Amino acid sequence: xxxxxxxxxFASGPDAIMEEIxxxxxxxxxxxxxxxxxxxxxxxxxxxxxxxxxxxxxSILDGLNTIRREIEGGTFTFSRRLEDIHMNxxxxxxxxxxxxxxxxxxxxxRNDQVALDFRLWVKKELQKTDVALTGLISVFLTRAEEHxxxxxxxxxxxxxxxxxxxxxxxxxxxxxxxxxxKRVRHAIEHLDESPIGAAALxxxxxxxxxxxxxxxxxxxxxxxxxxxxxxxxxxxxxxFLSLASICATHLSRLAEEIVIWSTPxxxxxxxxxxxxxxxxxxxxxxxxxxxELVRAKTGRINGAxxxxxxxxxxxxxxxxxxxxxDKEQVFDAAKNLDLAIAAMTGMVGDLTVNTASMKAxxxxxxxxxxxxxxxxxxxxxxxxxxxxxxxxHAVALAExxxxxLADLSLEEFQSINPAITxxxxxxxxxxxxxxxxxxxxxxxxxGVRQQIAWWxxxx
Ligand code: ARG
Numbered sequence: 001x002x003x004x005x006x007x008x009x010f011a012s013g014p015d016a017i018m019e020e021i022x023x024x025x026x027x028x029x030x031x032x033x034x035x036x037x038x039x040x041x042x043x044x045x046x047x048x049x050x051x052x053x054x055x056x057x058x059s060i061l062d063g064l065n066t067i068r069r070e071i072e073g074g075t076f077t078f079s080r081r082l083e084d085i086h087m088n089x090x091x092x093x094x095x096x097x098x099x100x101x102x103x104x105x106x107x108x109x110r111n112d113q114v115a116l117d118f119r120l121w122v123k124k125e126l127q128k129t130d131v132a133l134t135g136l137i138s139v140f141l142t143r144a145e146e147h148x149x150x151x152x153x154x155x156x157x158x159x160x161x162x163x164x165x166x167x168x169x170x171x172x173x174x175x176x177x178x179x180x181x182k183r184v185r186h187a188i189e190h191l192d193e194s195p196i197g198a199a200a201l202x203x204x205x206x207x208x209x210x211x212x213x214x215x216x217x218x219x220x221x222x223x224x225x226x227x228x229x230x231x232x233x234x235x236x237x238x239x240f241l242s243l244a245s246i247c248a249t250h251l252s253r254l255a256e257e258i259v260i261w262s263t264p265x266x267x268x269x270x271x272x273x274x275x276x277x278x279x280x281x282x283x284x285x286x287x288x289x290x291x292e293l294v295r296a297k298t299g300r301i302n303g304a305x306x307x308x309x310x311x312x313x314x315x316x317x318x319x320x321x322x323x324x325x326d327k328e329q330v331f332d333a334a335k336n337l338d339l340a341i342a343a344m345t346g347m348v349g350d351l352t353v354n355t356a357s358m359k360a361x362x363x364x365x366x367x368x369x370x371x372x373x374x375x376x377x378x379x380x381x382x383x384x385x386x387x388x389x390x391x392x393h394a395v396a397l398a399e400x401x402x403x404x405l406a407d408l409s410l411e412e413f414q415s416i417n418p419a420i421t422x423x424x425x426x427x428x429x430x431x432x433x434x435x436x437x438x439x440x441x442x443x444x445x446x447g448v449r450q451q452i453a454w455w456x457x458x459x
Contacts, residue, residue, distance in 0.1 A: 022321075023080040027328050031085050032071050034120040036064050038113060038196055039089070041216040043104055051107065051206050056100040063097040064089070084324075085117070086110050107206035108199060111231040111319040115195035118327065120217065122240050125334045126188045132341040133181040133247070134459060137174050139349045141452055141459070144170035148448040151430045152268065152358035153367055158260075160365030163430040166353060168443040171451045176250040178455070183243040191236035194219040198230035201318035232318040234308065237330050241305035244337045248298040251340050255295035258347065259288050268361070270352040275343070290347055294340045301336060304329035362430045366395050366405055371427045371436065380419035390417045404428075 040061055047057035067089055070076040082088045087110075094101040147166040154164035194214035197204070210223035224230040261268035262276075271288055279285035311325050369391050376387035393416045398405050406428040413420040426432055438444045441451075 019080055022083060024084045024324050024327070025078050025080055025082065025088055027331060028085045028114075028117075028324075029071075029078055029088070030327070030331060031114075031117040031121055032089070033068070034117040035085050035089055035113070036068050037120065037217065038116045039064055039104055041213045042108055042196060044216065045209055045212045046103070046106060046206075048212065049207055049209055051208070052103045056103050059097040059100050060093065060104050063093045063101065066096055067092050084110070084114075086113050107197065107204040107208050109201075109231075111200050112195050112198040112227075114323075115198070115231055115233070116217070118234075118330075119191055119195060119236055122236050122330065123188060123191055125330075126184050126191075126240060128338065129244075129247075129341070130181060130184045130188075132338060132345070133177050133184065136341055136345045136348070137177050137181070137455070137459060139345050140170045140174045140177070141455055143167075143348060143353075144174070144448060144452050147353060147355070148445045148452070150353065150355045150358060151362045151434055153362045153365065154443070160361070160367050162370055162437075163362040163367050163433045164443040165434055165445060165448055166355075166358060167445070167448040167452075171448060171455075173250070173254060174451075174455055177247070178458070180243065180247040180250060183246065187236070187239045187243055189221075190239060192219050193221040193224045195224055195230045197223060198227035201228050201231050203227045228318045232315070234312055234323060234326050237326050238305070238308055238312070240330060241301070241308055241333055244333050245298075245302045245305045248301040248337060248340060251344055252295045252298040254344060254348075255291040258291040258351070259295070262286075262288050262291075262351075266361070267354055267357045269354060271347060272350040272352070274350070275347045290343050294343055297336045297340045301333045304333040359430065363404060366398065368405060368428045368430065368433045369395055371433045372405060372424065374436075375424055375427050376417065376420070379421070379423060380417065382417075382419075 043052065043057050043060045043064075046052040047054050052060075067076065070092075076088075076092065078088055079091075082091050090101060090104065093104065144167040147170065150166040151163050152166045152169065153160045154162050154169070194210065194217055196213050196217070197208050197210035214221075214223045224233075258269065258271070260266055262271050271286065271291070275288070275290040276286045277289045279287060307329050308326055311322050315322055372394060373384065373387040373391040376382045376390060377384050380387075382390070394405060394408060394413065397412060397416070398408055401408075406425060410420070410422060410424075413424055427436065434443050435445065438447060441447065
């Protein structure tokens with residue numbers, strides 16, 4: 001009956017409000033596969049331990065397989081009245097096989113059940129992320145190989161700093177996404193213990209075999225060791241969200257660079273039509289929408305991490321219903337992280353690199369000033385600070401004349417420091433600059449090729 005106090009959409013009263021706040025089926029139906037896998041492993045173990053009969057086990061497994069087909073075929077009716085995926089499946093199982101369905105929940109609680117389902121789901125998502133990151137890294141390796149010799153300006157403070165190669169810049173992203181992939185693998189290792197059998201929080205009096213279910217479900221670390229921790233713990237979800245946030249941050253920095261590089265002012269790259277859009281009013285425009293959206297996805301992924309940290313921070317042990325709020329955040333972050341990685345893999349793979357603009361830009365802003373200073377140290381024996389000072393004079397002179405450092409005459413250089421010889425002109429080109437940076441991890445084309453070779457081994 002409608003109630004003036006509840007009003008609006010809750011016209012049907014307190015029961016409807018309770019259902020609205022309590023039911024999780026609208027989002028946790030995503031876990032149906034994991035829930036059924038978990039129930040199959042649990043029922044199989046219960047029968048092996050003589051806790052349920054082989055006959056009941058057989059009809060439970062039969063029913064669960066039917067339910068999986070029904071859900072996959074779109075004929076399963078999800079009910080909010082039944083709260084969540086666990087109750088929806090169990091209730092359907094009873095319709096299908098009768099009273100034997102009631103034996104499935106022996107020595108189990110929804111607390112360990114949901115901990116299991118969610119862990120299995122996050123583990124699969126991490127495995128998918130591993131593959132996706134490997135794909136992104138491969139695309140960068142290909143671009144780096146093509147552009148190991150392509151000179152571009154390197155920036156600090158977004159001001160021209162020193163010439164680098166585009167290949168070297170690509171390999172910086174390989175390092176970043178490589179660390180992300182390592183975090184993914186560590187996260188899989190950390191969560192790889194089975195929660196099932198922790199029951200409500202205290203374990204169970206039935207003689208279950210948690211090692212058996214752990215093995216059946218593919219948890220390489222065996223069962224979790226403490227039942228209270230097991231039903232209270234969402235570290236695996238938090239760890240996924242933190243590594244997702246760090247990865248999204250990397251994607252966002254890359255997106256930002258693509259946005260900047262694709263402006264007519266920079267003109268370093270051209271996005272393919274598939275990853276850009278036109279303007280409805282300005283015919284000349286080609287907008288980097290996909291990159292901008294990747295940059296924006298970081299907001300919701302970071303938001304999901306903060307949301308779940310905040311949900312968890314004040315919870316007493318063990319399970320509290322607050323923890324039901326974990327799933328939407330993780331599902332949303334996962335979907336958007338997958339999408340952002342896929343979009344970036346596509347964008348980086350088919351963007352056109354404008355090597356002429358990059359090279360021209362690399363030579364502006366007195367980018368080889370450090371090379372001049374280094375030459376004075378190496379060839380004229382000046383302390384670096386004095387060389388820096390003399391180079392400052394050369395830059396000021398070139399600036400005053402409106403020319404590049406390499407356009408100054410030998411006489412002009414010698415007016416700054418008489419020890420300077422013609423040899424100076426060899427180090428002032430952008431190619432000579434990058435070629436000279438042979439220190440381990442530096443931008444020299446040979447160094448970049450070594451980085452690529454190392455990563456090819458890792459991948
Ligand atoms: N839907 C619940 C969740 O997502 C399942 C666990 C419910 N357990 C309970 N004792 N009410 O957390």
